[in-house]
Amino acid sequence: MEKKGQHSTHDSFLTHHPVLCIIALSVIFIAIDPFHMSPIGGREFKPVKHEVAPYKQVMENWPRDNLSRLGQNGKLEFVDQVFGPESLEFDSLGRGPYTGLADGRVVRWMGESIGWETFSVVTSKWSEEACARGVDSTTNKQWKHEKLCGRPLGLRFDKETGNLYIADAYYGLLVVGPEGGVATPLATHVEGKPILFANDLDIHRNGSIFFTDTSKRYDRANHFFILLEGESTGRLLRYDPPTKTTHIVLEGLAFPNGIQLSEDQSFLLFTETTNCRLVKYWLEGSRKGEVEVVADLPGFPDNVRMNEKGEFWVAIDCCRTPAQEVLANNPWIKSIYFRLPIPMKLLAKAMGMKMYTVISRFDEDGKVLEVLEDKHGKVMKLVSEVREVQGKLWIGTVAHNHIASVPYPLTMNQ
Secondary structure (H helix, E strand, C coil): CHHHHHHHHHHHHHHHCHHHHHHHHHHHHHHHCCCCCCCCCCCCCCCCCCCCCCHHHHHHHCCCCCCCHHHHHCEEECCCCCCCCCCEECCCCCCCCEEECCCCEEEEECCCCCCEEEEEECCCCCCHHHHCCHHHHHCHHHHCCHHHHCCEEEEEECCCCCCEEEEECCCEEEEECCCCEECEEEECEECCEECCCEEEEEECCCCCEEEEECCCCCCHHHCHHHHHHCCCCEEEEEEECCCCEEEEEEEEECCEEEEEECCCCCEEEEEECCCCEEEEEECCCCCCCCEEEEEECCEEEEEEEECCCCCEEEEEEECCCHHHHHHHHCHHHHHHHCCCCCCHHHHHHHCCCCCEEEEEEECCCCCEEEEEEECCCCCCCCCCEEEEECCEEEEECCCCCCEEEEECCCCCCC
16 A cells, blocks of 8 residues: 555656656767767766856956957958968067967968978878868867877977977977988876976076976866866976976966966966966076966956067957856856857857957956957957067967957057
């Protein structure tokens, strides 16, 4: 009799609450995602709460470029000649730009008569047949080949030796001489474990090289999951040439990305992309070893570069949304949301995400000195780096097949 009563109770619930049952079954289905229909289907997904400044506070205090001056005054350069030119560099002879491409090469501009030439590759395994895909290099057609071909990201010249240092997403920290060729690996492991995602670097006057390792869990091809999870396994590393050793300077960082030493090298700045902020790490003085957030940003920062005045240009993919803040603070919602069997583009659109380029100039204390925007993506929809060189801003992008430039400083009527 007791068993019969239990069945009757269950039958009654199913009969009288079909909508609740459907909702419960739907939640279970989404959580399991048995057919891997969601953007994270088939992956171990561990979203966590991460530190991001309140959306309203940041957006209310952020100066806007209502004239969209970057879009109005920017110019497209080298269209379909370069593929995902993330970082831009110039040698001591003024030649350049040099840039790393999505097909694994580092190339340099040799003027109109010669054009672009291959300066270096990060591995002897590189071949045109295996790696060169032209304009398709910035699409997912290239991602499965990146581990073989390499993906050079941050570039820096040692002005004294002429050596070019490269942070490659798969091959770690490398160096190539002034004549180019196949780069030599310097740091591929730290404390016996592989460096999974070297991203950017800068060179200290004592010869040490500081560089970012974006994640211990995800490589570049899977970098979007770093942002989705909010995971913070990234590190700031230092390579010391005399001993040929690599050391962990900071760890527990959320997508550490661009890096730049200050003019007097008493500190360095780095960006945390997931947490939308610019961070200072003190190298000298009474605050040596301390970390402080100097600027909370309206979007997701990439590289940071210093101009001749000791000011800092930060490239920002803008903008954050209130929905993004809700997900950042509630990982359980994130876990459900990104398991929905809906394409990522539509999920992002539902969150109000509509990315465009913002470049901002800061002083060493994080005060915003200038903001230039391209709200309609006329010259750049996604941005990676800004270099101020000889009256011009050079703007790189990991996502597009061109470079942008802007005469700088802008005149009053610009």
